[in-house]
Amino acid sequence: MKPKHIFFDVNETLLDLNPLKISVENYLNNESNLAELWFSKMLHYSLVLNETQQFQTFDKIGLAVLKMICDAHKISFSKAEAKETLSTIKKLPAHQNVKPGLLKLKENGFQLKAISNGSQEVLETQLAYAELTSLFDEIISVEKFQTYKPNQKVYRQIQPKSIEAEECLLVAAHAWDLMGANSCGWQTAFVKREGKSWFPLAEKPTYNIKTIEELADLL
Amino acid sequence: MKPKHIFFDVNETLLDLNPLKISVENYLNNESNLAELWFSKMLHYSLVLNETQQFQTFDKIGLAVLKMICDAHKISFSKAEAKETLSTIKKLPAHQNVKPGLLKLKENGFQLKAISNGSQEVLETQLAYAELTSLFDEIISVEKFQTYKPNQKVYRQIQPKSIEAEECLLVAAHAWDLMGANSCGWQTAFVKREGKSWFPLAEKPTYNIKTIEELADLL
Numbered sequence A, B: 001m002k003p004k005h006i007f008f009d010v011n012e013t014l015l016d017l018n019p020l021k022i023s024v025e026n027y028l029n030n031e032s033n034l035a036e037l038w039f040s041k042m043l044h045y046s047l048v049l050n051e052t053q054q055f056q057t058f059d060k061i062g063l064a065v066l067k068m069i070c071d072a073h074k075i076s077f078s079k080a081e082a083k084e085t086l087s088t089i090k091k092l093p094a095h096q097n098v099k100p101g102l103l104k105l106k107e108n109g110f111q112l113k114a115i116s117n118g119s120q121e122v123l124e125t126q127l128a129y130a131e132l133t134s135l136f137d138e139i140i141s142v143e144k145f146q147t148y149k150p151n152q153k154v155y156r157q158i159q160p161k162s163i164e165a166e167e168c169l170l171v172a173a174h175a176w177d178l179m180g181a182n183s184c185g186w187q188t189a190f191v192k193r194e195g196k197s198w199f200p201l202a203e204k205p206t207y208n209i210k211t212i213e214e215l216a217d218l219l
Helices: A018-027 A034-051 A058-072 A079-090 A098-107 A120-129 A152-158 A175-183 A212-218 B018-027 B034-051 B058-073 B079-090 B098-107 B120-129 B152-158 B175-183 B212-218
Strands: A005-008 A111-116 A138-141 A168-172 A187-191 A207-209 B005-008 B111-116 B138-141 B168-172 B187-191 B207-209
Touching (some): A018 A034, A018 A079, A034 A058, A034 B175, A098 A111, A111 A120, A111 A152, A152 A175, A175 A187, A187 A212, B018 B034, B018 B079, B152 B175, B187 B212
Parallel strands (some): A005 A111, A005 A168, B005 B111, B187 B207
8 A cells, every 4th residue: 555644753864973973972072872872872861761661862861871881981081072973863864865765755646754762852954954844744753652652642643643554664774663654554665774773573664775865766 | 858768770870880881892803892782772762662562571671772883884793703702791790898788788677679770680690790689688680570660650669558658768879760669759869870970960978978888887
């Protein structure tokens, strides 16, 4: 079935996280793989907050996890410098081919929406910086629901009442996000970004793609 | 208030995970910090399964995440060798001072229980190898509840009906585990193991300790 509403995850899926990874790695004394560890721990703790019925913005979690890694690895931590480091997230370029891909999908009549674990303010700043704002019909942060993806509440709340679950498609570069959407009956598209790989225990995605334009051609 | 039942997390809290970290790091071409990344991603995906109402044993998640990291880092993966690598988890020594600490607590009349995200079979094998089995009144895997810590269901199910939440104490080397117990009204004790640090956004633990014997002296 052809989807009607296409939801896009933002970080790594549409935007190139490399500048942020470089900033974080620099901050962490250029120790290999610590930027990836930081991202993984941030995701883990966002779900720990879900499980314990709490909420903090993604920025705060990112900063807290950075301090945690500094403490564990005996790297000195300064809150002001750490904040400055993490603010790189607001200035990420779109991956090549994102803009033409989204344009093609929009011209073909799909409703396009952005859905991110980042705060509403950061999300809007990011899309404006990457010059993608005007392509979206809606820009949604999970902040509104005080719970992080892949909690099923998020997908259920953003699914328009007028359409069926299988008419929604989530596009993401992370298996965990697509697992949430899939568990709610949505279609899924995995964008294979560099350094990203599939979680072998998850159900296969509906579409496996390398670029957003590839998706536009498939639909 | 003095707790009556003391629950102990097992991996890193009682047992020294270093042999497993070394095995995993060797398997991952000795790339720095990849063992820690593996552990973090395993924890993240255990909660992704919670969020999407699924369950797989911790062994399977560990293996799947190892493959995921191999794929992303272009390291060759063999299922048999990976399984062999991860089986090191069954042969971990207790941290120094664990046995005398547990003995003292037992002699002082506390009920001692082990609670782990690992499967029942692995957990029992681990405690037998570390010669701790006889010290516990109960050895519980979350497998029984088909949901991972820190989901609140776990703590609520293992809390004996005869006692109040605040009469339970969880001892763990991980802030995320203690956050789950704390959100259920339990007391908490953070064991500061090497390379572990506190999550700054979490409520402070009831006890901050370095060894289990220190806890026995405090209670």
